Amino acid sequence: MNMTCESTNFNDYLLELNEVDYSNPIICTLANELFNPLQTEIEKAKTAYEFVRDEISHTWDIQSKRVTCHASDVLTFKEGICYAKSNLLAALLRSQGIPTGFCYQRLMLFDTPDKGYCIHALNAVFFHSLNRWIRLDSRGNKTGIDAQFSLDHERLAFHTQQELDEVDYPLIYVRPHPKTTSILKEHTDAIEMYKHHLPEKI
Template sequence: MYPESDDLNDYLVSDTIIDWQTPAVREKALELTQTLPDEVDKARCLYQWVRDTIPHSADAGLDIVTCTASEVLHHGTGICFAKSHLLAALLRAVGIPAGFCYQVLRLDPPVDNEPVLHGFNGIYLATLQKWIRVDARGNSKGINAQFSTGKEQLAFAMDPEADEFIYEAIFAAPVESVVNRLKMYKTRSELWDDLPQCL
């Protein structure tokens, strides 16, 4: 894996999607991490909070579509991409660079054997001088994603024989194909029929 940009400041930006300067987002990040002096502990705490406290919309049976970090926080739900937007915003709010990673899956619903894009995060840990990838999708149906600075443990194992793969770039901003889909549809039912299949 490698960062799309060599400038870590690109992974700290607050914009219309990763709107960490929104008071609610910034305050939640500080509230969750105020007793944690260590950067790795802060990153782990924020990751676990998004993974475990913000349910994946499909798991929760919710039909709302959220996109911006503040929307995900406000409504308390999102699909993988939306949850990655919130996690990046919370991390950036406490000064931890965070970006976006994507993989192509064939074996995960909603559509059998059709490729579907899945989103998660890359985090730069300055104290360790390394990037790690984490997946805050939510652990259900046998999924066991974890925060690890050593052995990566994402939500979905890949089957190269099924043409599943991870894009190696860690993007500084969510890709347009994802943002456009999340903005285009009002309900997850509609979105589910038109998820992006690649970048």
């Protein structure tokens, strides 16, 4: 898919944000554990991606009511929905000087259109050594979902079905979309939020 950057300045994709708080001590501690100076940007990205995908539970999968948003909270509680997990992956990679943005898909919330739609969040990472952006989805794998770190072709959690009004949005955002951030900040019951309050479109 041809992607478009919200900003032409790579430094914008390294910004520390409220939700991407990579100076927080818990993020710094993890970064020191995960990364070393000898690693390439690709090795660092793979390490960070697999950590967030595998070590941070998707809140819906574990049927938890906890709502996390800031990267530090996601790491503290080891859980979050895709919006939150994408904040943590961005924090880890931006802390290493690797430009990381936010991408979105419009997907069926469950398995049929009549059950509604939701916005799904993932990340786009710019690799200077490849001179291109790569989308990575750290949502977390389970039966029927097998997202992987791949540079050759995308291996995302979900592939959009345009015939069912699903959408791949091409824009790479500098910041998490306001709709996704506000949802996390307005709710305290993740299950209720997930079933009834996720935004349906960007």
